[in-house]
Amino acid sequence: MRRYRWRETTVKFILSSLGAAAWLALHAPAAVAQGAPAPQASASSATPIAAMAGQPRDPFFWLGEINKATLVINSEQGLLDPSIAPRLAAGVAKVIADGNASGGKRPASVITFEPLLIKAAGEDVTLLHAGRSSQDMHATYRSAILRDKLLELAEQLHATSMVLVELAARHERTIVPNYTNGVAAQPNSYGHYLLGQAAGLMRDADRIRETYARVDRSPMGTTVLNGTSWPLDRQRMARYLGFEALVDNAYDASQISSMDQPVEVASIVTSVALRAGNFVEDLMTQYAQPRPWILLEEGGGNTYVSSAMPQKRNPGLLNDTRSEASTALTLALGPVVQTHNITPGMSDPKDVKQNSAMVDGGIATLKRWSRVLKALVIRPERALEELNSDWTASQELADVLMRKYRLPFRDGHHFASEVVSYAKANDIKPLDFPYAEARRIYAESMKDSKYGADLPMSEQEFRSTLDPVAIVDNRATSGGPQPAEMQRMLAQARAHLAAQDGWIKARRAHIRDALAQLDRDFDAIAAKAPRP
Structure with a gap:
């Protein structure tokens, strides 16, 4: 009883979180959800199944496909x-046609589907049940449906990644602060930052492909748990249902x-939700500033005015995206909790x-994340102003002193840290720091050092070392934000996305072609049935 109460609570949560429209979309036939009339069938149907387009690929659909494949x-x-x-084929076709009709019954279990078959074709239609069980039939349609859902997730992940990558290309030369521990850390290209976000989503795309390969395996023919004495052709069944393997x-x-399977898919949904939430929170820190360098474009459902404080423009789209991510994360915990402490094979997480x-x-x-990306207003001048008002370039002093003048990094770091401490104590910005003061601090920092007490950098070099744009341009490591590496990584990201798009289309085509072949072979048998 506890399991059913948990499910009832979860259903209520889903209703409240996703909204009625999203919930209905999960249950209503696809054609009806799109506003198209459901296909009608004659009461004496031996109608070719191939003619019945538009039905949702729900449990009823797959039970029909399994019966068609079994018969052939x-x-x-x-x-x-x-x-x-x-x-018997005519009976199977009639049950499917009746289920596809407006208001038709679409049972989701073998024990409620079979009586419809018996009514349509007589008791001997149960000869189709040779070597089968609701266990392997239900496992098969669950895998088939989860396989479809993974492709839907892959398509939207691809679309959002495309938006990220193309936005990165547009902001390849936009220099902005990046943050660690919630504090401005170093200058970076905003395009480089976005490519980092896209790299995470591409790993999720890899995980989808890897998970899909494990989901795309047919359980049909295994009966309950140890097979059957009937010599069933499991390989051909798998091919008809569009599965790549057994x-x-x-x-x-x-x-x-x-x-x-649901636990593994839940891990992918969790990863996506966490990434979206992290991105949103990074943006939200800007809304605490009086002059942010990045905001949402006002209007269009992106922001709304406070009911009490006229100056406020609340980032509603960011709030909604974070909430959506939290809902997805909550739903993803469901299969994990339901699989905990149960014996193998129980239906709880299925x-x-x-x-x-x-x-x-x-x-x-x-989808919400894509909307956020398209609504961003980035102010490069304000970003550069923030960089030049803080000391995010200070590490470069230590790097240049070590790289060019062979000063140990810790000595250079100590000098740069003393410069920053003096500047903050005296409210001096990087571009205004007196070169004479830099020389004095260096001499004090290095008075006991064997490397000498004279700052080896000229005034021009000292100031150029603190230039955020120059810092980004002078990065030399693979994977950095310098122009050459940005071009390489953009090309690589686009190639990855093109390959992912090709994989999605190939998987969809494989399933479509397999089901079309099943339709042709089944229709050829059904066409021989006597007409009333």
Whole structure:
């Protein structure tokens, strides 16, 4: 009972968090959700299944596909009498057509689907159940549905990554402060910062592909947990349903891997949600400043005016994105908690609607993040002003003294730290720091050093070393923000995105072509059924 109460609570949470429209989108047939009429079927249907386009790929859809594939394979391999196959096919087609009709029943379990088959084709339609169980059939449609959801997540991840990368290209030469421990740390290119964010999302894209390969395996033919005495053609079944491979071990199929899958997908949703939340919080720190260098464009649902304080422009879109990320993170915890302390094979973490809602939470977060990126207003002059008002370039003094004049880094660091302390105590900005004072501080810092007490840098070199733009340009390591490396990394990011787009399209095409072949082979048998 506790498990069902937990699920009821989770459903209520999903309703309140995602909203009615998102919840309905999970349950309503795709054609209806898009405003298109649901396909109708005649009561005596032997209608070709290929003609019934637009149905959602929900549990009912996949139970229909499994029955179609079973009929074709078993009748061709002698496990089902070919002479009755057309009549049974007509019954299967009728159940599917009735379910696709407006208001039609779309049962999500074998035990509620089978009575419809019996009503449409007679008791002997249960001959299709040779060597099958609700265990492997349900495990199969769960994998198929999660496979589709992963592709949806991959598509939105790709779209958001594209926005990040192209924004990075536009701001390749925009020099801004970057922060560590919540404090301005070093100057950087904003494009370089964005490419860093994109690199994280590309790792998530890699994780999706890796997870997809494990989800894209067919459990069909494993029955409950140890197979069957029927010599079922599992490989052909997998091909018809668009799976790339089999779950090899029959016990693993419905007892272990079907519990692993939602937990693994949850880890990807968690990663996406955490990244979005981190990005939003980084932006939110600017809203505490009286003169931020980065903001959201006002209006269009991005910001709203405070009801009491006319000067305030609250970043509503940032708040909504953070909230969306928190919702996705909460939903992603569901499969983890539900898988904890249960015996293998229990249904707790396998709920299709809950796991689909979890992935949809990740997709919604990425969509909001894209909106944030498109709404950003970046002020390069203000960013440079902030850099020049603080000492984020001070490390460069130590670096240049070591690189060019062979001064140990710790000595150079001590000198730079003393310069910063004097400047802050006397309210001196980097561009205004007196060169004479720098020489004095250096002499005091190095009075007992064997390296000499005269600052080896000229005044011009001292000042250029504190220039944020020059610092970025002079970076020499691979992966830095210097122009040559930015061009290389932008090209690399675009190539990665192109490959990811190709992978998504190839996976979708593979499933589409497999199901189309099943339709053709099934329709050929159904067409032989006598017409009333």
